[in-house]
Amino acid sequence: MFNANRGMIDRAALISVSDTRGLEAFAKDLLNFGFKLYATESTRRRLVEAGLEIRDVSEITGFKSMLGGRVKTLHPLIYAGILASRSNPSHMEEIKKINAPLFDMIVVNPYPLPDESMKIEDFVERIDIGGITLLRAAVKNFTDVTVVCDPDDYDKILGELSSKGDVSSETRTLLAVKAMKMVAKYEQEISRLLSKLLLGRELLYLSYEKSENLKYGENWHQSAQLYVSQDSQGLNLAGARRPFSRPMSFNNFLDAEAAIWVVVDLMEYGFSSVVVKHRSICAAATGPTPLESLKIAWGSDPVSAYGSVLGFSYDVDKEVARFLSKRFVEVVVAPSFSKDALEILEDNRNVRLIEVGDLRKTVQKDYRFISGGLLVQDRDMGYTEASEFRLVTKNVFPKDKLELARFACLAVKHVISNAVVVAREYTKGYYHTIGIGGGQPNRVDAIVKLAIPRALEYCRRNGLKPEEVLRECVLASEAFFPFPDSIEAIADAGLKYVVQPGGSKRDTEVIEAADKRGVAMLFTGRRCFKH
Numbered sequence: 214m215f216n217a218n219r220g221m222i223d224r225a226a227l228i229s230v231s232d233t234r235g236l237e238a239f240a241k242d243l244l245n246f247g248f249k250l251y252a253t254e255s256t257r258r259r260l261v262e263a264g265l266e267i268r269d270v271s272e273i274t275g276f277k278s279m280l281g282g283r284v285k286t287l288h289p290l291i292y293a294g295i296l297a298s299r300s301n302p303s304h305m306e307e308i309k310k311i312n313a314p315l316f317d318m319i320v321v322n323p324y325p326l327p328d329e330s331m332k333i334e335d336f337v338e339r340i341d342i343g344g345i346t347l348l349r350a351a352v353k354n355f356t357d358v359t360v361v362c363d364p365d366d367y368d369k370i371l372g373e374l375s376s377k378g379d380v381s382s383e384t385r386t387l388l389a390v391k392a393m394k395m396v397a398k399y400e401q402e403i404s405r406l407l408s409k410l411l412l413g414r415e416l417l418y419l420s421y422e423k424s425e426n427l428k429y430g431e432n433w434h435q436s437a438q439l440y441v442s443q444d445s446q447g448l449n450l451a452g453a454r455r456p457f458s459r460p461m462s463f464n465n466f467l468d469a470e471a472a473i474w475v476v477v478d479l480m481e482y483g484f485s486s487v488v489v490k491h492r493s494i495c496a497a498a499t500g501p502t503p504l505e506s507l508k509i510a511w512g513s514d515p516v517s518a519y520g521s522v523l524g525f526s527y528d529v530d531k532e533v534a535r536f537l538s539k540r541f542v543e544v545v546v547a548p549s550f551s552k553d554a555l556e557i558l559e560d561n562r563n564v565r566l567i568e569v570g571d572l573r574k575t576v577q578k579d580y581r582f583i584s585g586g587l588l589v590q591d592r593d594m595g596y597t598e599a600s601e602f603r604l605v606t607k608n609v610f611p612k613d614k615l616e617l618a619r620f621a622c623l624a625v626k627h628v629i630s631n632a633v634v635v636a637r638e639y640t641k642g643y644y645h646t647i648g649i650g651g652g653q654p655n656r657v658d659a660i661v662k663l664a665i666p667r668a669l670e671y672c673r674r675n676g677l678k679p680e681e682v683l684r685e686c687v688l689a690s691e692a693f694f695p696f697p698d699s700i701e702a703i704a705d706a707g708l709k710y711v712v713q714p715g716g717s718k719r720d721t722e723v724i725e726a727a728d729k730r731g732v733a734m735l736f737t738g739r740r741c742f743k744h
Contacts (some may be wrong), residue, residue: 226318227270227291228260229253229344231325234364237263239320239371246374248318253343273314287343295319295350299357318359318380319351323399329406336410340403348392355389356382362392394420394443417587419580420444424451430463437463447576448473450546454568456555461544461565465522467492469546469567472524475627476546477572478595480526482620482644486510487524490517493629493652498645499620504532509645511540513671522546526572529554537564548572596622597739602712605724608733610710614687618712618735620644621689626741631656632691635668635708637682647671647686656690656699664688665706683707691741693717697726704730714740 226248230236233256240250240260251268252260254277260267271277274288290313297304297315308315323341331339351360359380361370366388373380380388401418408414421440430437439461441451450470455461461469472489475497479485482499484506489495496513500506503525511518519540525533525547534554537545538561546567550558558564581588599615610618621636621644628634628651635648648671650663668686672679688703690713700723703711715736717723727734 223247223249224317225249225251225294225314226320227251227295227316227347228267228320229256229347230320230322231344232322232364233259235367236260236364237265239364239367240265240267242371242374243318249314251314287346290314291316292346292350295347295358296354297357298354316351316358318361319347320361321347321351322362322395323348326399326402327406329409333410336406341399345396345399348396352389352393352396355385359385360388360392362388362395366391398443417589427463428460435463439466445576447574448477448569448572450567450569453570456550456566456568457559459562459565461567464491465544465565468522469524469544471627472522472544473546473569473572475624476524476526477575478623478627479620480572483526485526487627488514488518489522489524490520494624494627494646494649495521496646496649497624497627498639499643501640501643502532503527503530504536505643507533507536509639509643511536512675513645513647514649514667515674518542531557534558537561593626593741596626596741597737602735602737603715604733605715605720605736606727606732606734608709608728608731610733610735614638614710616642617644618687618689618710621646621687622691622712622737622739622741624649625689625691626743628652628691628743630691630742630744631659632743633659633664634689635664635683635686636689637686647682656692656694657702660688660699660706661702665702665708668706680707684709686710687712689713691743693720693740694723695719697722699723700726700730700732700734704732709733711735712737714738716740 224247226243228250229252237260243250244265251270253270257267257269273290290311293308293311293313294316297308321344323344324339327336327339348360348362351358370380373384405416405418408416420443422443424439424441427437427439429435439451450473468489471492472487475487475494476485479497479499484503485499486506487494487497488510495517496510498506498510498513500509520543522544523542529547529550531551531553534557538557542564544565546569548570549568550566575594577592579590579592596619599619604610617636617638621634624636624646625632625634628649631653632651634646636644637647638644648664648668650659653659668683669679672682684707686708687710688708693714693716694700695717696719710733712735715738
């Protein structure tokens, strides 16, 4: 095949793979395109058994595999054929003198990574030397050599060979970067495992790729960018599909992240909707249908819902889209959007859509950057089952309010501490928040100045009698009450049911105050601070 730098010459490829997906078909096609194929021992054996004409690398080196397989391709004649620049006359003269074959393609992926449970003598045998070195060499000379580390790229390569007679420079560039990423990830993982096994020290490597520049950061004077994780195994808000491709702000992403974790917690209730602003929930609701769930959540705090970020546990249909089309919403995060919904929402220029897919693919770790370091914790998922709540008062907590209490706990865990939530069962088996108080330095302010006034406002706005509504609601706190004053404030408002973690030194005083004021109280044993 003609190459501008080399003219009409035979082409050669070296193959040494552990991932054998599609290998035989790919090698056969390369042979049909005129490539001479060289392979290491085990790879060659597989291809020969498939009836293909494959040369052993020992034909180049003059040596069979050595030291039990530790040395296969580490030889000047092989690396000269990879690293020689076709446009450099002195390189080509040296290649001619040593009679080394020029490799146009390197098809290599390393051994599977060792397992940290292995004995160290077995571990080191799994550390790839030759494969990684071949990849690095091919990357260094990517202008002349196509480096293939992933079977998923076989079809693209064959397509270009068929249509263009060669692999394009654009594709070679992309493949080189991909190969170097594989090398870097492999080396990082080996160093991490060795550090843990030999020194007892744990290393953490995080890899991100810049996706886009954002218009500005949290404020107008701050620049901002979005980076997408290269290792994400679960929910991936940063890399999620965004219908309409409308630009997202820094704060949009923060609020969308907050919203999606609320609906992950609430999806066990079926159709759940959440309204978020400034990374804290304004309202949350469950419902018998998506539209009902959304209407109830929106109506729980319509003032805050204006210009908010919405999170849904359900796929957005045309009914939900029609509701949203008449309202100002910044972002909607959902598993997916129907075709009809997209057609309706396309005319709403203000809304940005994020399609995150399966909500069950959760991420188990939570990372927080601090100056000079990183905090890592288990993600706070779900909540204690209602059947495990413990009644601590003489006043009885009705069994038919246990799930309402649990819903309130799931909601309050997503409110910035100190936080309380007043929740209501608006129809049998479906719940919503009517008063939320959060981000306060003390719990009494969250109750007296925020949650209860908002619950009262909800009642007035909907023509409901506050005393009739509040006595059927449940108030949940994300942490224990340190003093009885919180119970006094709750009882003064007419609330009869409280759920909290317990664990205060003054639990006995708090329980006595609840009994005295006719408040039934549950302890869950699970605190849910949010900072």
